[in-house]
Amino acid sequence: MQLADIVTERIQRVTQAPKVALHEPRLDGNELAYVRDCVESGWVSSVGSYVDRFERELAAFVGAAHAVVVSNGTSGLHLALQLVGVKPGDEVLVPALSFVATANAVSHCGAHPHFVDSTAATLGLCVESLSSYLGDIAELRDGQCFNRNSGRRLAAVVPMHTFGHPVDMPALQELAARWSLPIVEDAAESLGSWIGERHTGNFGHCAMLSFNGNKIVTTGGGGAIVTNDPTLAKRAKHLTTTAKLPHAWAFQHDEVAYNYRMPNLNAALGCAQLERIDGFLEAKRELTQRYLAAFADVPEVELFVERPGTRANYWLQTLILSPQAAAQRDQILAATNGAGQMTRPVWELLTRLPMYRDCASMPTPVAADLAARIVNLPSSPQLVTDLAA
Structure with missing residues (x-):
């Protein structure tokens, strides 16, 4: 045979x-009841009780201080990179073996993906080979990491937990600290994955989760930024909601931002899914x-x-x-x-x-x-x- x-x-x-x-997806829990509640109440758009509830319960599940839900994983990663200071012209270290959205989010920032190898031990980014590589091509200038070959700043490193199998994050944390590289975890596939007693997404400055229709938990389409930094969380919320300043009726915005909000309908699905x-x-x-x-x-x-x-x-x-x-x-x-x-x-x-x-x-x-x-x-x-x- x-x-x-x-x-x-x-x-x-x-x-x-x-x-x-x-x-x-499996959708035979409270999904229909919660979505019906949104429809009957009229709260179907980007403001509603299910958005707030999903953010609270998601943060609690992953053990992070804050969660900000967004329209999809790509928008979440795009914004997460901006939150840690990635700017046009920078380079960002990403695994060559990853879904295209990992690199696309870098490009959306006007930055350049800089590809690194994987390890058969995790299917994700190889910390050992990256350490050797940085020793060959990188240098520190005034506390920032630069690529000696291109002259560009190496602005962040993005480990992706392939199929839910965690990268060796403690080793990457040590390496990133040595080279002053912010870590943004692409945790799109790893909701429910742990290293020891610590959930993925808690090892860097912030992380992105995805709730696409094929993920462990789905909101139809959607994602989230999780972080333990209250300043980053506040800025994430501001930038995902068009940088609108709070006011009872006026439309005042203080910077160029995004409409990356997750609708209440989608968050209702997420709440029901997270229960199971x-x-x-x-x-x-x-x-x-x-x-x-x-x-x-x-x-x-x-x-x-x-x-x-x-x-x-x-x-x-x-x-x-x-x-x-x-x-x-x-x-x-x-x-x-x-x-x-x-x-x-x-x-x-x-x-x-x-x-x-x-x-x-x-x-x-x-x-x-x-x-x-x-x-x-x-x-x-x-x-x-x-x-x-």
Whole structure:
């Protein structure tokens, strides 16, 4: 039997369904009741009790002092970069293996993505290789970090927690402090992921979360900035609401800003979803165990699991093909999708996209290797719930 057929059969063994999406939201809690409340009350736009409630409950869940909800994850990351001082012409260190929004947010600031390699240990930014690289190309001037080759300021570093598996943030904190680099965590995929007792998003100056329709918790579309800095939180709220000064009726604005607000309707969905996040996370951990059992006797593949000292949310189940099986990746994708089991490859390396090919980059051999060998599997939490029922 070909490897593609084996993988297809093992996925079907776990899902026990003829057609399965990669990741679907589960919306059978209080979502309809809360959205109906918004409609009946008339509070459907960007002001309302569910916005305030979602911000409070989200901050409490991740253990951050403040949360500011926004229209989507990209807008949240764009603003988070501005909050830490990224300016046009700067460079921002981002992983080459990431969703395009990570680099796009840098570009929206008028800055330049500067790509770094990943590590197979976390699938995210490699702190060790970045440390060596900065030693070669960076220098400190008056307490700020600069790229000696381009002359541009290195204004921030953006670790992205790939598929909910945390980057080695304590090591990155130490490195960033040494080079005076603000940290902005791209935590779009890591709601419900911890390093020790500390939730992702609490290791930098601020972080971005995403609530797109395929995330652990969804608001349809939406995101949030979380931070423990009250000054950053206040400024985030101001800039996301068009920099409007408080007044009973007058429209006074004190700087160029954005309409990045999350509507009350979306926040209502978020409140209902957050009520059930513990169950979602438990289901995804159980799904991991089922995939581990299903692939235990297939030596050409390995399911990626959390590393010691961390607790991953397992947003997307991740199969790593052996180097010898890498050439069969597209056959596996074709066979599984053809059988109704939706799988996907990881994103195209950002260094290979036409708008970013000329950006600065360290060598990224590990990111390239991972990109050739990753296959994401169906990961909806209801796969477990439905089976248990």
